[in-house]
Amino acid sequence: MSTEIIQEARRQVEICNACRYCEGYCQVFPAITRERAFADGDITQLANLCHNCRGCYYACQYAPPHEFGINLPAALAEVRADSWERLSWPGGLARTFQQSGVALAAALTVGFAVIFATMQALRPEDGEGFYAYMSHTLMVAIFAPAFLLPLAAIAISLRDYWREIGGEFPRWSHLVDAVKAAGRMRNLDGGQGQGCNFEQEDRFSNKRRAYHQMVLYGFLLAFASTSTGTILHYGFGMEAPYGLFSLPKLFGVPGGILMCIGTVGLAHLKVRADKSLGAARVWGGEMGFIALLFFVSLSGLVLYAATGTAWVPTLLALHLGSVLAFFLLMPYSKMVHGFYRFAALVRDAQLKA
Amino acid sequence: MSQTNAAALQGPWDIIVVGGGNAALCAAITATEQGKRVLILESAPKHMRGGNSRHTRNFRCMHHGPLSVLIDSYEEDEYFDDLMRVTDGKTDENLARMTIRESEACLPWMEAHGVRFQPSLSGTLSLSRTNAFFLGGGKALVNAYYATAEDLGIGIFYDAEVTHVNIEGSRFTHVDVTIDGQSHRVEGRAVVLASGGFQADLEWLTRAWGPSAANFLIRGTPYNRGVVLKDMLDQDAQTVGDPTQCHAVAIDGRAPKFDGGIATRLDCVPFSVVVNRDGDRFYDEGEDVWPKRYAIWGRLVAAQPDQVGYSIIDSKSINLFMPSVFPPVVADTLEELAEKLGIDGAKLKATVEAFNAACRPGDFHPTELDGLATEGIEPQKTNWARPIDTPPYYGYSLRPGVTFTYLGLKVSETAQVSGPDGPLENVWAAGEIMAGSILGQGYLAGFGMTIGTVFGRIAGREAAAHVN
Numbered sequence A: 001m002s003t004e005i006i007q008e009a010r011r012q013v014e015i016c017n018a019c020r021y022c023e024g025y026c027q028v029f030p031a032i033t034r035e036r037a038f039a040d041g042d043i044t045q046l047a048n049l050c051h052n053c054r055g056c057y058y059a060c061q062y063a064p065p066h067e068f069g070i071n072l073p074a075a076l077a078e079v080r081a082d083s084w085e086r087l088s089w090p091g092g093l094a095r096t097f098q099q100s101g102v103a104l105a106a107a108l109t110v111g112f113a114v115i116f117a118t119m120q121a122l123r124p125e126d127g128e129g130f131y132a133y134m135s136h137t138l139m140v141a142i143f144a145p146a147f148l149l150p151l152a153a154i155a156i157s158l159r160d161y162w163r164e165i166g167g168e169f170p171r172w173s174h175l176v177d178a179v180k181a182a183g184r185m186r187n188l189d190g191g192q193g194q195g196c197n198f199e200q201e202d203r204f205s206n207k208r209r210a211y212h213q214m215v216l217y218g219f220l221l222a223f224a225s226t227s228t229g230t231i232l233h234y235g236f237g238m239e240a241p242y243g244l245f246s247l248p249k250l251f252g253v254p255g256g257i258l259m260c261i262g263t264v265g266l267a268h269l270k271v272r273a274d275k276s277l278g279a280a281r282v283w284g285g286e287m288g289f290i291a292l293l294f295f296v297s298l299s300g301l302v303l304y305a306a307t308g309t310a311w312v313p314t315l316l317a318l319h320l321g322s323v324l325a326f327f328l329l330m331p332y333s334k335m336v337h338g339f340y341r342f343a344a345l346v347r348d349a350q351l352k353a
Numbered sequence B: 001m002s003q004t005n006a007a008a009l010q011g012p013w014d015i016i017v018v019g020g021g022n023a024a025l026c027a028a029i030t031a032t033e034q035g036k037r038v039l040i041l042e043s044a045p046k047h048m049r050g051g052n053s054r055h056t057r058n059f060r061c062m063h064h065g066p067l068s069v070l071i072d073s074y075e076e077d078e079y080f081d082d083l084m085r086v087t088d089g090k091t092d093e094n095l096a097r098m099t100i101r102e103s104e105a106c107l108p109w110m111e112a113h114g115v116r117f118q119p120s121l122s123g124t125l126s127l128s129r130t131n132a133f134f135l136g137g138g139k140a141l142v143n144a145y146y147a148t149a150e151d152l153g154i155g156i157f158y159d160a161e162v163t164h165v166n167i168e169g170s171r172f173t174h175v176d177v178t179i180d181g182q183s184h185r186v187e188g189r190a191v192v193l194a195s196g197g198f199q200a201d202l203e204w205l206t207r208a209w210g211p212s213a214a215n216f217l218i219r220g221t222p223y224n225r226g227v228v229l230k231d232m233l234d235q236d237a238q239t240v241g242d243p244t245q246c247h248a249v250a251i252d253g254r255a256p257k258f259d260g261g262i263a264t265r266l267d268c269v270p271f272s273v274v275v276n277r278d279g280d281r282f283y284d285e286g287e288d289v290w291p292k293r294y295a296i297w298g299r300l301v302a303a304q305p306d307q308v309g310y311s312i313i314d315s316k317s318i319n320l321f322m323p324s325v326f327p328p329v330v331a332d333t334l335e336e337l338a339e340k341l342g343i344d345g346a347k348l349k350a351t352v353e354a355f356n357a358a359c360r361p362g363d364f365h366p367t368e369l370d371g372l373a374t375e376g377i378e379p380q381k382t383n384w385a386r387p388i389d390t391p392p393y394y395g396y397s398l399r400p401g402v403t404f405t406y407l408g409l410k411v412s413e414t415a416q417v418s419g420p421d422g423p424l425e426n427v428w429a430a431g432e433i434m435a436g437s438i439l440g441q442g443y444l445a446g447f448g449m450t451i452g453t454v455f456g457r458i459a460g461r462e463a464a465a466h467v468n
């Protein structure tokens, strides 16, 4: 499977290297023109560098039904999805969750069940706020490993990726370059800020870029919220619940709102975009992942809004259940794209230098 | 076609634009911005719209100082001299200079109508001063113009081949257009003809060139069959340009019959020996730097038996030129390579050995005329002559690839077409269909899009003024 799709991507990349018309759209084409022959690892790297902006598809005079049949966004998307599955650790798990929204929903349900059951079985004697339903110690006991172990799995995969593409030890400047590219989603800006060709065919738009960044920054804010909460708890002995003007809430509430808007926006665009310009096989899993992120952020916001009501235990279980599913699925769902993309950007910064 | 579409086809229209490439779009947009109701009839289906324009990458632009992506300056006289050099003086000086001067205003106009530019592509640094490259190439340019045209409310019909442009006396009255197999008559108050050349009509080419034309490949769209040009010739419109000439370059012999575009070009010739079907060399492969000799090899190959050539290099040279779309044929011996290419092995070996024996020691410089020439063989190779002796050996087949034809409509400075008795009152032409008015022979990279943009805008403006 993976040799065939890599071979097809290589065929297309070689045609692009003879043509080069799309050089100005993204980082992929300059990376292509630096080479003449493409090893499997080079193709995997190009695939992870491609952000599926689709500019090169709509601009291509060789797009199907031309006999050259160039659909580079799809060819690279196939290689990319395949590389995440192939490199995932432990092997094989990813294929299911990448492809299937149903599997994601099932995982979510399991998450709910685990949390409900734990809350039933181990209801604390006392405790305030959320901790009245699940003790802080228990939460940490569940979520610390549920967060860190998947990260460790991702780290192993990334190491394998780095070997496959022949990466070198990154320097500070490479990281800075990659952070800048990701921070502005440079590869979705069409090269000149006009945006990408996602939901309205050959017309450019910055919507997808904007929604994606809402999710990205929303996620980082939510992460900052949890981190500051942890610091307050252990460093200063200040326990949840926190008021609106505490750091965890100042990060968390806007973060949750951004993620909600961003995920709804992305799902809306995804429905309108042409499936055949991505890896059609994983469309359901990608959509499922967007839905999961939406659920995580919405349930978090609702839970906060419901503070003090009788809904708290149920909402808490739903929220924590979805967070649990999200964490555990990080290496095996679309979430992993962020890690590979970042690695690809770092590698490209090395190669440019 | 549905009833609503059939009704929509009838407009009514002020101006009918025949064709859907660069020239047509520039004319249609310009006329619409003068408040006219404009119809575009494009014979290709939507996904193939844009004629040869969709294969282009840049246009040549005069400028007095840095302009958009263009560096330094490129003045009228230098531009004109460049043109005279490639056309051997077969140029209408008046029209050419006017076109050159107008090109400067084109660039900002193009940007204002959605076209984006990018710095010259890697491997084309020599053009960074003279040619402005389109971001994403010609298809992106065509897409941008169609989006602008849709926003302006221009009527656009695809799969709509114009079969007849009706002229009564010195006035145009209507076109006949075939859509879904059915012919419709559409009236308009003026017409702009922008339907390209006739290079996709292989029968016409065969009549002009003889039976060898059947082996030619057509680099661009299969839709430029010259139907409208022929119809105008039948109505005695005034023409210009040699009917037996076309612009042809040597491209990879494995390229598709139509629409292979730029990626099928081969840049290996100067570092190779080129033999014909019989294994004989036939021309100095190292005559000049490749961009200057690119265009003559179409003719050279066309004159060989079966219209085919084979460019042979060894591993010393494989990385010296832009990669091409098809991987080369590879072999460890010349005989094996010949067999794979379908030519006589012993003969190829003998030709290469004779060539190798004629090579002289000296310094090889791939990027400049290095004077490293053969001695004592015919034809001589006058630069980059290094023995072909380091396996693996690589071979590419070459075929003539036709870019465009020269015969076209003769137009005035205002893009107006003339009939047998002088100017036709309401008929204008733009682009390849009239390029012969300026360019009698040869070709200057990027000038086709310049002619189309300049004359498209003029035709649109004049037609709009006429229907006022």
Ligand SMILES: Cc1cc2nc3c(=O)[nH]c(=O)nc-3n(C[C@H](O)[C@H](O)[C@H](O)COP(=O)(O)OP(=O)(O)OC[C@H]3O[C@@H](n4cnc5c(N)ncnc54)[C@H](O)[C@@H]3O)c2cc1C
Binding pocket: B018, B019, B020, B021, B022, B023, B024, B041, B042, B043, B044, B049, B050, B051, B052, B053, B054, B055, B056, B057, B058, B059, B060, B160, B161, B162, B163, B194, B195, B196, B197, B219, B220, B221, B223, B224, B225, B226, B227, B228, B260, B261, B262, B402, B403, B404, B430, B431, B432, B433, B445, B446, B447, B448, B449, B450, B452
């Ligand atoms: C591979 C290739 C690369 C090139 N690269 C460059 C370049 O980089 N720069 C440059 O300046 N020039 C380039 N040229 C030349 C350039 O393509 C032409 O000069 C230019 O596109 C001509 O524009 P046009 O609008 O006149 O014709 P076209 O773009 O060919 O448009 C003609 C249109 O008319 C339509 N048509 C034809 N017959 C009919 C009919 N009967 N009814 C209705 N519609 C009809 C066709 O479908 C087409 O849409 C290149 C040419 C080729 C083949």
Ligand code: SF4
Binding pocket: A015, A016, A017, A019, A020, A021, A022, A023, A056, A057, A059, A060, A061, A062, A070, A072, B136, B137
């Ligand atoms: S996608 Fe098409 S137009 Fe763009 S570089 Fe590749 S072959 Fe050329």
Ligand code: SF4
Binding pocket: A022, A025, A026, A027, A028, A029, A049, A050, A051, A052, A053, A054, A055, A056, A057, A072, A073, A187
């Ligand atoms: S889809 Fe966009 S990011 Fe990917 S290769 Fe094409 S232009 Fe680059």
